[in-house]
Amino acid sequence: MTSMDPRALRDAFGSFMTGVTVVTARDEHGAPVGFTANSFSSVSLDPPLLLVCPGKFLSRHDIFANCTRFAVNVLADGQQEISNTFAGYKGDRFAKVAHSNGLFDLPLIDGALAQFCCKTHQVLPAGDHTLLIGEVAEFSHSTGQGLGYVGGSYxxxxxxxxxxxxxxxxxxxxxxxxxxxxxxxxxxxxxxxxxxxxxxxxxxxxxxxxxxxxxxxxxxxxxxxxxxxxxxxxxxxxxxxxxxxxxxxxxxxxxxxxxxxxxxxxxxxxxxxxxxxxxxxxxxxxxxxxxxxxxxxxxxxx
The missing domain is CATH 3.90.79.10 (Nucleoside Triphosphate Pyrophosphohydrolase)
Incomplete structure (x- = not known):
């Protein structure tokens, strides 16, 4: 345990401008699950790898930490409400958001700027988060602007x-x-x-x-x-x-x-x-x- 002020450290991390994604998968019963994340990064082109970091505080963390398939949806400018839904809504999130099923029957958010369907490549514990590395099996991309996030605001x-x-x-x-x-x-x-x-x-x-x-x-x-x-x-x-x-x-x-x-x-x-x-x-x-x-x-x- 360090003596750093967690709030100040979080604010410092938050000064880095990012995009916003919704990460989706299916649970053991086949029901769709998802969460909002701005901790997303490309990792490698050969093989094609990407990284997301689900927090261990998430109620569905274990589903993502143990999944074999997942999708990353890069939200487009104007999709703030979708981000908010997957960040905090406690009910059926997918009932509120238009979506379709992609490769591996993964839920894909309609209108997302980019969509990546992945096989789980590696899972690593990292403090209060988990590093979930996926190998991209299929992707799509459209022109436009992505939704931005910095300092706790879009x-x-x-x-x-x-x-x-x-x-x-x-x-x-x-x-x-x-x-x-x-x-x-x-x-x-x-x-x-x-x-x-x-x-x-x-x-x-x-x-x-x-x-x-x-x-x-x-x-x-x-x-x-x-x-x-x-x-x-x-x-x-x-x-x-x-x-x-x-x-x-x-x-x-x-x-x-x-x-x-x-x-x-x-x-x-x-x-x-x-x-x-x-x-x-x-x-x-x-x-x-x-x-x-x-x-x-x-x-x-x-």
């Missing part, structure tokens, strides 16, 4: 590329730590921490660099809001971001999420965004907003 690579193709004048981050958000003041009004003059493309990297230059070591997560503001005649793109503990910053302060709707903000667009953030933070269910300062489209990231 992100849409397709939508992020759409946002990145825009030309924002202002790029910023809603930085949260616990139940507080870091805001700075400008002319007596509040706004999230931001940097100016970001050119088309590379917004995430430029924002991370700009925040670091201001002494903020944060994990930049998914795009949260991208909008034109007629009041300021500028375009804004804001990301969600997090840090393990509140970091002091000159000219800024940490404010409780519950207090956000009551503040004076630099513009109506920022006020609208921060009010929405306060509401969504209560449920831990964040979405992406695309539009102008008063109306637009909301894309669920669940």
């Amino acid at each position: 992100f849409s690579l397709g939508l992020e590329r759409e946002v990145d193709a825009m030309v924002p004048t202002i790029c910023g981050a809603i930085i949260r730590s616990g139940d507080s958000v870091l805001l700075e003041q400008s002319n007596g009004a509040y706004r999230p921490i931001q940097i100016a003059g970001v050119e088309r493309g590379g917004q995430r990297n430029r924002l991370t660099q700009g925040l670091s230059e201001r002494g903020l070591k944060v994990q930049v997560e998914q795009v949260y809001s991208s909008f034109d503001d007629a009041e300021t005649k500028q375009h804004y793109t804001y990301f969600l971001a997090s840090c393990s503990r509140p970091t002091p910053l000159e000219g800024a302060e940490w404010i409780r999420t519950d207090d956000l709707p009551n503040l004076k903000y630099v513009s109506g667009g920022v006020r609208h965004m921060m009010t929405r953030y306060a509401m969504e933070a209560k449920e831990g269910d964040f979405s992406l907003y695309l539009g102008d300062a008063s109306q637009g489209d909301i894309h669920s990231l669940r």
Whole structure:
């Protein structure tokens, strides 16, 4: 047993962006079983091997640790609900998700970006998980974007590329730590921490660099809001971001999420965004907003 903080270590592991898969098999009675996993990796082309890591805490762990056949379904952008179903739903998961049977009668998720039907090649214990290595016997693949996951949240690579193709004048981050958000003041009004003059493309990297230059070591997560503001005649793109503990910053302060709707903000667009953030933070269910300062489209990231 080490003295490492498990929560902090998990957060550090979670900073690695991954795709999302649903791993499926059949139990000893032939019933379909499955779980959501982002611990997936290709291993070898010759022979064709892949790896998934079911946790020993899973109720169906022993089925996968002892199976001779299993399938890996790489979820497509927009299949968040399928991921959530196989991550936590306690009822008949397959009754809620469209699927078909593939090679070895393995359940395959309809609409998945890629599907791999495997023979079990090797099973190895690894701490609180099991390494399940499969030899690919058959696979299929379609064009499109995969569903992304980082920092405990989904992100849409397709939508992020759409946002990145825009030309924002202002790029910023809603930085949260616990139940507080870091805001700075400008002319007596509040706004999230931001940097100016970001050119088309590379917004995430430029924002991370700009925040670091201001002494903020944060994990930049998914795009949260991208909008034109007629009041300021500028375009804004804001990301969600997090840090393990509140970091002091000159000219800024940490404010409780519950207090956000009551503040004076630099513009109506920022006020609208921060009010929405306060509401969504209560449920831990964040979405992406695309539009102008008063109306637009909301894309669920669940």
